[in-house]
Amino acid sequence: xxxxxxxxxxxxxxxxxxxxxxxxxxxxxxxxxxxxxxxxxxxxxxxxxxxxxxxxxxxxxxxxxxxxxxxxxxxxxxxxxxxxxxxxxxxxxxxxxxxxxxxxxxxxxxxxxxxxxxxxxxxxxxxxxxxxxxxxxxxxxxxxxxxxxxxxxxxxxxxxxxxxxxxxxxxxxxxxxxxxxxxxxxxxxxxxxxxxxxxxxxxxxxxxxxxxxxxxxxxxxxxxxxxxxxxxxxxxxxxxxxxxxxxxxxxxxxxxxxxxxxxxxxxxxxxxxxxxxxxxxxxxxxxxxxxxxxxxxxxxxxxxxxxxxxxxxxxxxxxxxxxxxxxxxxxx
Amino acid sequence: xxxxxxxxxxxxxxxxxxxxxxxxxxxxxxxxxxxxxxxxxxxxxxxxxxxxxxxxxxxxxxxxxxxxxxxxxxxxxxxxxxxxxxxxxxxxxxxxxxxxxxxxxxxxxxxxxxxxxxxxxxxxxxxxxxxxxxxxxxxxxxxxxxxxxxxxxxxxxxxxxxxxxxxxxxxxxxxxxxxxxxxxxxxxxxxxxxxxxxxxxxxxxxxxxxxxxxxxxxxxxxxxxxxxxxxxxxxxxxxxxxxxxxxxxxxxxxxxxxxxxxxxxxxxxxxxxxxxxxxxxxxxxxxxxxxxxxxxxxxxxxxxxxxxxxxxxxxxxxxxxxxxxxxxxxxxxxxxxxxxxxxxxxxxxxxxxxxxxxxxxxxxxxxxxxxxxxxxxxxxxxxxxxxxxxxxxxxxxxxxxxxxxxxxxxxxxxxxxxxxxxxxxxxxxxxxxxxxxxxxxxxxxxxxxxxxxxxxxxxxxxxxx
Numbered sequence: 001x002x003x004x005x006x007x008x009x010x011x012x013x014x015x016x017x018x019x020x021x022x023x024x025x026x027x028x029x030x031x032x033x034x035x036x037x038x039x040x041x042x043x044x045x046x047x048x049x050x051x052x053x054x055x056x057x058x059x060x061x062x063x064x065x066x067x068x069x070x071x072x073x074x075x076x077x078x079x080x081x082x083x084x085x086x087x088x089x090x091x092x093x094x095x096x097x098x099x100x101x102x103x104x105x106x107x108x109x110x111x112x113x114x115x116x117x118x119x120x121x122x123x124x125x126x127x128x129x130x131x132x133x134x135x136x137x138x139x140x141x142x143x144x145x146x147x148x149x150x151x152x153x154x155x156x157x158x159x160x161x162x163x164x165x166x167x168x169x170x171x172x173x174x175x176x177x178x179x180x181x182x183x184x185x186x187x188x189x190x191x192x193x194x195x196x197x198x199x200x201x202x203x204x205x206x207x208x209x210x211x212x213x214x215x216x217x218x219x220x221x222x223x224x225x226x227x228x229x230x231x232x233x234x235x236x237x238x239x240x241x242x243x244x245x246x247x248x249x250x251x252x253x254x255x256x257x258x259x260x261x262x263x264x265x266x267x268x269x270x271x272x273x274x275x276x277x278x279x280x281x282x283x284x285x286x287x288x289x290x291x292x293x294x295x296x297x298x299x300x301x302x303x304x305x306x307x308x309x310x311x312x313x314x315x316x317x318x319x320x321x322x323x324x325x326x327x328x329x330x331x332x
Numbered sequence: 333x334x335x336x337x338x339x340x341x342x343x344x345x346x347x348x349x350x351x352x353x354x355x356x357x358x359x360x361x362x363x364x365x366x367x368x369x370x371x372x373x374x375x376x377x378x379x380x381x382x383x384x385x386x387x388x389x390x391x392x393x394x395x396x397x398x399x400x401x402x403x404x405x406x407x408x409x410x411x412x413x414x415x416x417x418x419x420x421x422x423x424x425x426x427x428x429x430x431x432x433x434x435x436x437x438x439x440x441x442x443x444x445x446x447x448x449x450x451x452x453x454x455x456x457x458x459x460x461x462x463x464x465x466x467x468x469x470x471x472x473x474x475x476x477x478x479x480x481x482x483x484x485x486x487x488x489x490x491x492x493x494x495x496x497x498x499x500x501x502x503x504x505x506x507x508x509x510x511x512x513x514x515x516x517x518x519x520x521x522x523x524x525x526x527x528x529x530x531x532x533x534x535x536x537x538x539x540x541x542x543x544x545x546x547x548x549x550x551x552x553x554x555x556x557x558x559x560x561x562x563x564x565x566x567x568x569x570x571x572x573x574x575x576x577x578x579x580x581x582x583x584x585x586x587x588x589x590x591x592x593x594x595x596x597x598x599x600x601x602x603x604x605x606x607x608x609x610x611x612x613x614x615x616x617x618x619x620x621x622x623x624x625x626x627x628x629x630x631x632x633x634x635x636x637x638x639x640x641x642x643x644x645x646x647x648x649x650x651x652x653x654x655x656x657x658x659x660x661x662x663x664x665x666x667x668x669x670x671x672x673x674x675x676x677x678x679x680x681x682x683x684x685x686x687x688x689x690x691x692x693x694x695x696x697x698x699x700x701x702x703x704x705x706x707x708x709x710x711x712x713x714x715x716x717x718x719x720x721x722x723x724x725x726x727x728x729x730x731x732x733x734x735x736x737x738x739x740x741x742x743x744x745x746x747x748x749x750x751x752x753x754x755x756x757x758x759x760x761x762x763x764x765x766x767x768x769x770x771x772x773x774x775x776x777x778x779x780x781x782x783x784x785x786x787x788x789x790x791x792x793x794x795x796x797x
Contacts, residue, residue, distance in 0.1 A: 025380065
């Protein structure tokens with residue numbers, strides 16, 4: 001368990017996760033107050049990673065439930081293993097014969113079987129899904145309920161009992177209480193509004209795009225061997241792209257992927273050609289790539305024009321080349 | 333600390349941030365667990381326990397320093413700072429005479445105000461006490477506009493008299509032969525200090541604003557919101573409107589899932605039942621039912637022409653919320669032509685989407701062409717309607733280019749599960765020229781007059797009944 005907020009930060013850093021004040025405080029409170037965290041924000045900003053880092057930092061198992069449209073209790077909580085029940089019935093047929101042999105009437109035989117019915121509705125035949133696994137685990141775990149906004153409102157309502165009391169009700173077995181209260185992290189990409197009731201039960205954590213300083217620290221941590229100049233240029237470029245009106249804004253994970261790709265290609269610093277060839281790692285739509293290219297070209301032209309002006313003011317420069325460039329600009 | 337926290341929560345509620353009692357208790361527990369030594373930690377702890385909407389984070393960050401910030405005076409200009417020694421001494425002497433005179437007249441507050449305007453700033457608590465003492469704290473809980481509140485507070489503090497006295501002092505200095513440029517400079521600095529003082533007053537009033545609003549008043553406001561016609565909404569109302577509309581869409585979604593659940597208990601499916609019960613030696617322990625695909629599908633076609641401008645923005649917010657809740661929603665807008673706006677709503681936040689949507693309509697004359705838009709829809713977007721689709725038109729039924737074809741409506745009705753029309757205009761307006769509601773209404777399965785949120789709620793409730 002985390003002892004202090006600084007302890008959270010330190011332990012997450014050992015898992016290569018740089019936590020802001022807000023993230024560290026929220027995680028500390030979640031473990032202290034035993035409340036789930038609802039981490040909301042754009043995709044690829046490190047929400048799922050937070051759960052993984054938390055599990056690693058506390059040396060706990062991470063149990064993950066990936067939500068999707070139509071997910072129900074059978075996929076999330078438990079299911080009776082019918083095949084196994086049937087197999088046992090077949091194997092124990094003779095034993096069943098012994099049990100009912102002493103009964104005089106049909107009702108008596110039914111009563112005798114009913115007495116043994118608990119055998120077939122016990123833990124032995126219960127197929128535990130992630131939620132049940134998390135609360136019955138003999139060791140404390142971290143439970144990640146990923147992309148809860150993809151699930152239906154009914155499933156959200158079903159989660160309420162688990163999130164507030166850390167218990168679930170199974171009709172045949174009764175209420176099962178958590179052996180150890182897990183640290184629960186729910187993530188949402190805010191594709192739909194979640195219910196008030198769910199939000200009320202959670203501590204809210206908004207994980208947005210990091211600022212340049214934080215992003216640079218993450219790139220340096222996650223991409224070993226990245227040249228300092230390249231890391232700075234990558235971050236500057238991504239920060240600039242986030243200001244544009246793109247279909248998909250590059251996320252933190254895409255920055256890391258891009259930096260890794262550039263390191264693999266032995267790039268020491270960014271220039272027009274290597275940006276051009278690797279931009280598809282960062283941007284996922286052709287229209288976004290074209291837009292970024294256009295802006296880079298425009299900026300490149302402005303820079304070269306600025307350099308020419310400087311040359312001219314120093315008395316240098318080639319008049320004919322300038323004229324040609326000017327004509328080209330005008331044509332554009 | 334607890335009192336300050338409670339005041340903070342009341343102020344946040346006053347700014348329409350929803351905070352329940354459970355969340356207030358969580359905040360107190362969070363502070364207890366996190367400690368109060370570090371302001372950043374207190375801020376993070378309160379933020380995670382009180383705020384549950386990303387859109388409320390900005391309000392929280394704006395209000396937090398007002399309640400938990402250091403109570404230090406703001407940086408002020410120092411009028412007369414650039415004067416040479418002799419001139420500075422003369423000015424100080426004159427200022428002191430003015431302050432002494434006010435002392436004699438027992439005008440303590442006015443004296444302090446002049447000191448503040450001459451660079452000795454006040455802390456927020458000091459200013460607040462002065463406002464209370466001079467009865468200059470207007471009741472902001474009654475929904476008083478901020479500009480009025482400010483005016484009343486500044487009048488109550490007698491800022492204009494302090495200003496007048498300083499002006500007289502500057503005039504005397506000018507008569508004594510001070511450099512006019514330096515006088516102008518001092519005038520500007522005093523004016524800036526006055527503005528800083530005004531900013532402090534505004535922050536105090538903001539913290540007060542709405543802190544006394546109770547649940548009854550909140551309910552009254554909600555009722556007023558529900559009954560207010562769409563054309564009287566402003567963009568400031570969008571957050572509250574969205575909240576109500578989201579509730580409506582969620583209600584619709586619940587109706588849809590109930591409908592699906594009922595649909596599953598239709599006719600027994602013999603083949604699936606036999607297969608499922610093979611494991612029980614053919615004894616029918618588990619019944620399987622024929623599953624009809626009754627997942628709701630919505631196609632919403634919204635009029636964004638000039639005559640619908642006031643209502644269209646709010647109708648589009650409903651469409652956005654529907655798409656948020658019901659995955660199979662296809663939104664279209666029409667005016668001169670018709671356009672599919674599914675992608676806009678998937679990729680943009682609603683306010684941004686509403687801004688760009690009118691640009692999606694390209695080509696055609698600048699007149700509403702309902703008839704030709706419907707014909708185009710049936711030609712180009714045939715796939716958007718099938719027997720599970722409920723088609724909702726949101727519009728006034730105007731067509732300035734011709735008469736809509738009845739056959740088109742009939743074909744649409746034949747292909748769709750249901751065709752409904754939501755019209756923001758009252759029935760008596762359907763008789764005007766270029767309006768074809770009388771022709772359209774018999775072709776629809778239902779027509780609802782939807783001019784406010786309450787009527788929209790009723791119409792939405794009827795959707796799948």
